[in-house]
Amino acid sequence: MKTKPSLRKVEEEIARIKKKLAALGPMHPGSISQQYQVCGKKGCKCKHPTEPQRHGPYSKLFYVHRGKKVCRFVRADCVDQVEQRLPSYKTFRKLTDRWIELSIKLAQAEFFSGGTRQ
Ligand SMILES: [Zn+2]
Numbered sequence: 001m002k003t004k005p006s007l008r009k010v011e012e013e014i015a016r017i018k019k020k021l022a023a024l025g026p027m028h029p030g031s032i033s034q035q036y037q038v039c040g041k042k043g044c045k046c047k048h049p050t051e052p053q054r055h056g057p058y059s060k061l062f063y064v065h066r067g068k069k070v071c072r073f074v075r076a077d078c079v080d081q082v083e084q085r086l087p088s089y090k091t092f093r094k095l096t097d098r099w100i101e102l103s104i105k106l107a108q109a110e111f112f113s114g115g116t117r118q
Contacts (some may be wrong), residue, residue, distance in 0.1 A: 007109055010102050017099045027088035030063025032074065088108075 036056035038046045045053040059074040061082060074082050 004109070007106060009026045010106055011013045014099060014102050016108075017095050017102075023093055024088050024092055027064065028061075028063070028082060028085040029091055030061050030070075030086065032059050032079065032083055032086070033078050034058070035060045 034057035037058065038052070038054055040047070046055055058080075059079045060075065061072045061074050063070050072106035
């Protein structure tokens with residue numbers, strides 16, 4: 001089967017996506033936010049009547065996996081490492097999403113007849 005020039009471009013972009021995916025480092029979904037807490041212990045600084053000082057900040061990682069929302073407190077000494085993995089995941093999703101889009105485009109041209117084209 002001869003490949004049309006436009007389809008060749010699509011295939012080339014898919015090849016580039018695969019290379020980028022292979023080069024991705026460690027990843028993790030989600031985002032980190034800072035949280036302060038009140039422990040509720042009597043006489044604790046967080047319960048001070050005029051100048052309450054809440055505990056924290058604690059770093060909290062939030063993500064959704066298979067439709068389930070997950071919240072995890074990240075150990076203070078690991079926050080940097082976890083944070084570094086978050087952009088890779090975003091890139092991964094962006095690349096795979098684009099790959100799917102291009103695959104649909106390819107299939108559209110290869111297998112399906114649409115509109116006036118047979
Ligand atoms: Zn407290």
